[in-house]
Amino acid sequence: MWEVMNDLLAARRHSRYFNHTRSYHLFTRVRLIAWLLMVLQSGWILIDWLLLPGEVSTTIAYARLTASGCCLLLGLWFSHPYRLEVSLIRLLLLVLVLTLFQTASTIILEHHGYQSTVAGYAFFPFMIMTMLAIFPLTLFEVAGFAAFVLLVELITQLWLGSFGEVGALNDLWLLAVLGAIAGWASVNQLNMLLVLYRQATRDPLTGLANRRQVMEQLEEDMRQSSVSRKPLAVMMFDLDKFKSFNDHYGHAAGDIVLKQFARILRDNAKRKEDLAGRFGGEEFLLVLPGMNVEQAVELAESIRAACHATRLKVPTGDEVSFTTSIGIAMQQPDEDRSGLLQRADEALYLAKDSGRDRYCLAEPAAPAAA
Numbered sequence: 507m508w509e510v511m512n513d514l515l516a517a518r519r520h521s522r523y524f525n526h527t528r529s530y531h532l533f534t535r536v537r538l539i540a541w542l543l544m545v546l547q548s549g550w551i552l553i554d555w556l557l558l559p560g561e562v563s564t565t566i567a568y569a570r571l572t573a574s575g576c577c578l579l580l581g582l583w584f585s586h587p588y589r590l591e592v593s594l595i596r597l598l599l600l601v602l603v604l605t606l607f608q609t610a611s612t613i614i615l616e617h618h619g620y621q622s623t624v625a626g627y628a629f630f631p632f633m634i635m636t637m638l639a640i641f642p643l644t645l646f647e648v649a650g651f652a653a654f655v656l657l658v659e660l661i662t663q664l665w666l667g668s669f670g671e672v673g674a675l676n677d678l679w680l681l682a683v684l685g686a687i688a689g690w691a692s693v694n695q696l697n698m699l700l701v702l703y704r705q706a707t708r709d710p711l712t713g714l715a716n717r718r719q720v721m722e723q724l725e726e727d728m729r730q731s732s733v734s735r736k737p738l739a740v741m742m743f744d745l746d747k748f749k750s751f752n753d754h755y756g757h758a759a760g761d762i763v764l765k766q767f768a769r770i771l772r773d774n775a776k777r778k779e780d781l782a783g784r785f786g787g788e789e790f791l792l793v794l795p796g797m798n799v800e801q802a803v804e805l806a807e808s809i810r811a812a813c814h815a816t817r818l819k820v821p822t823g824d825e826v827s828f829t830t831s832i833g834i835a836m837q838q839p840d841e842d843r844s845g846l847l848q849r850a851d852e853a854l855y856l857a858k859d860s861g862r863d864r865y866c867l868a869e870p871a872a873p874a875a876a
């Protein structure tokens with residue numbers, strides 16, 4: 507429960523992989539809203555011409571065209587959709603463009619004695635606040651955005667001299683209520699996304715990444731490592747003599763061992779970029795971007811030793827131990843995912859053949875024949 511609350515409060519504990527997913531959602535929604543606002547902002551110029559005197563509508567048309575242009579740029583700005591910081595900055599820019607337009611139009615209308623009572627202006631801050639509801643945000647993020655919109659409204663009221671009047675207080679109150687509702691919807695979306703993400707990507711027994719996620723992430727990490735020329739290690743694990751363990755102590759005892767093994771993997775591969783996954787029945791994989799061979803060997807030994815030293819109570823009342831064999835492979839230049847996994851698998855079976863409860867490092871791939 508506390509874990510869920512923490513995940514909804516702030517993104518600190520979200521995995522890099524979940525951040526990719528959320529970032530993609532934010533990216534596509536900001537782009538959609540930016541396109542929509544671009545059309546609406548410029549389209550509303552026609553309504554302004556009908557409702558406002560020529561001089562005012564022309565000045566506001568410039569503001570509208572500027573805001574519309576900014577939305578166009580925001581929609582066209584293609585950054586890698588998987589970087590959460592960039593997606594949040596894009597959302598911030600969208601809110602800024604809208605609040606700047608709101609402020610500019612208020613100044614222009616006020617200057618001509620209209621006091622924002624013209625159609626399509628009074629609802630602007632409410633629209634910005636409500637818009638927050640469609641983004642999956644943490645409580646801190648949505649509270650930050652909502653506080654900003656409220657602050658702009660407060661400053662506008664102080665500047666207009668309307669602060670304290672019943673209408674102005676009502677507006678602030680309504681804005682705060684809308685902020686709370688939008689915040690609730692926004693955090694709920696995040697929660698739904700987290701639940702669906704976990705169901706789709708986690709192995710239910712161990713809570714580790716499932717095979718699909720491991721494969722997808724390995725592909726992406728290998729691509730990034732090739733570009734940045736950083737090392738990448740993978741480790742393949744297989745529990746030793748697990749079939750006879752199951753036969754002897756029962757399937758439930760086997761499950762307890764699998765869960766404990768997952769815990770050991772998590773405790774040892776602790777960097778944010780590390781990914782531990784269950785690859786098949788009692789086969790596991792670690793994807794370790796940025797890890798060199800010495801660090802990988804040290805980590806493999808520490809996991810092997812942790813398994814070797816573990817004692818567990820199983821439902822039969824016995825105290826049991828288990829061991830694992832490990833194959834380590836370092837990504838080679840121009841190597842693809844299946845080549846890397848095959849070398850890790852070969853190293854694993856070498857470790858099994860050499861007596862189990864040990865690690866083996868894969869040989870680099872032989873260069874392709876000319």
Ligand SMILES: Nc1nc2c(ncn2[C@@H]2O[C@H](COP(=O)(O)OP(=O)(O)OP(=O)(O)O)[C@@H](O)[C@H]2O)c(=O)[nH]1
Pocket residue numbers: 711744745746747748749750752756757758759760761764786787788858862
């Ligand atoms: N308890 C439990 N057992 C599982 C699960 N998934 C696979 N297994 C068992 O894991 C065992 C895999 O054994 P094998 O791959 O034949 O090899 P092994 O006995 O581990 O022998 P070596 O790999 O050569 O050391 C099988 O008995 C599977 O039933 C699971 O989710 N829970």
